[in-house]
Amino acid sequence: MLVWDRSGIYVDGTIGGGGHARAILDRLDESGRLIGMDRDLEAVSVSRARIAGGSNSRVKIMHREFTELASVLEAEQISRVDGVLLDLGVSSYQIDxxxxxxxxxxxxxxxxxxxxxxxxxxxxxxxxxxxxxxxxxxxxxxxxxxxxxxxxxxxxxxxxxxxxxxxxxxxxxxxxxxxxxxxxxxxxxxxxxxxxxxNELDKLKTSLDTMLPLLSHRGRFGVISYHSLEDRMVKRTFETWASDCICPPGLPQCVCRHKRVAVLHTKRPVVASREEVTKNPRSRSARFRMIERLPNEQPTH
Ligand SMILES: C[S@@+](CC[C@H](N)C(=O)[O-])C[C@H]1O[C@@H](n2cnc3c(N)ncnc32)[C@H](O)[C@@H]1O
The missing domain is CATH 1.10.150.170 (Putative methyltransferase TM0872, insert domain)
Structure with missing residues (x-):
């Protein structure tokens, strides 16, 4: 579950048609906030109309890339967020x-x-x-x-x-x-x-490299990927963050002095249920992984 503090600040970095954003918003109380981002202007207009219409001041949806999250938060005067979701790849709308x-x-x-x-x-x-x-x-x-x-x-x-x-x-x-x-x-x-x-893999790498300091202590970062190249990058990064030793295998003792900065919520990726795949066949290849930043730890990079 991405939302652990109902009055926290959450980011949907790939808002698309707003389905996940809506689900996040439904879990927040009146002081919780949601920032939505997408690099596709049409997705931004659609999701704005669907969920940020009228006087919904708890939601802000921007035409930005998720790699720009640090500068978006700075402009919003937000130092840390409680959860970030990336649902990678293309939307059904784009494909269709x-x-x-x-x-x-x-x-x-x-x-x-x-x-x-x-x-x-x-x-x-x-x-x-x-x-x-x-x-x-x-x-x-x-x-x-x-x-x-x-x-x-x-x-x-x-x-x-x-x-x-x-x-x-x-x-x-x-x-x-x-x-x-x-x-x-x-x-x-x-x-x-x-x-x-x-340039999707570079964008994902940049985001993985810069995400940890943007998360509050206990903040969560979840990624849904659709092919093995992305999933491998996410898996390796999350495992490194969650590990106390990143020495190459075979060394007699640890020399890396790495300290874990996060805990893994998903030892194995979460995949779509049969019903979900029936409703949405594109979810067949989806893999969801999530970490939680450990309290009082500094990122190692
Ligand atoms: C799988 S869809 C997301 C669907 C969304 N979760 C929903 O519930 O409707 C992926 C979206 O991510 C957007 N996207 C891909 N790379 C991005 C990036 N680097 N920055 C921002 N948005 C990106 C795409 O334009 C697309 O709208």
């Missing part, structure tokens, strides 16, 4: 809006920007990067085994005319992999370009 270019199942521009005010689109990467860079993106961020064939197919296709639509990219991927793997490969390659366009 063909014009945003996130889905390989709908025709749309090859865009994939979460923040449409930023310049770099998927088309820029797909048409402007070297063959090796495209292969690296697909292999690293998509964990796609056929990365080389897909990169070669993209380079061949764009030699005729730049790839400008999701449908053309999806056709190109299908042409490079076996038919039985086509759907999974499309999903992985689209995920790879989306991660690259939005």
């Amino acid at each position: 809006t063909p014009g945003r270019g996130f889905s390989f199942q709908a025709e749309g521009p090859l865009d994939m920007r979460m923040d449409t005010g930023k310049a770099l689109t998927a088309a820029d990467i797909v048409n402007g990067s070297s063959r090796d860079e495209i292969e690296r993106i697909i292999r690293e961020y998509g964990e796609e085994r056929q990365a080389r064939s897909v990169a070669n197919a993209i380079v061949r296709t764009r030699a005729n005319a730049p790839l400008a639509s999701t449908a053309r990219l999806a056709d190109t991927i299908r042409s490079a992999v076996r038919r039985q793997w086509a759907v999974k490969s499309c999903a992985r390659v689209f995920q790879a370009f989306r991660i690259a366009v939005n």
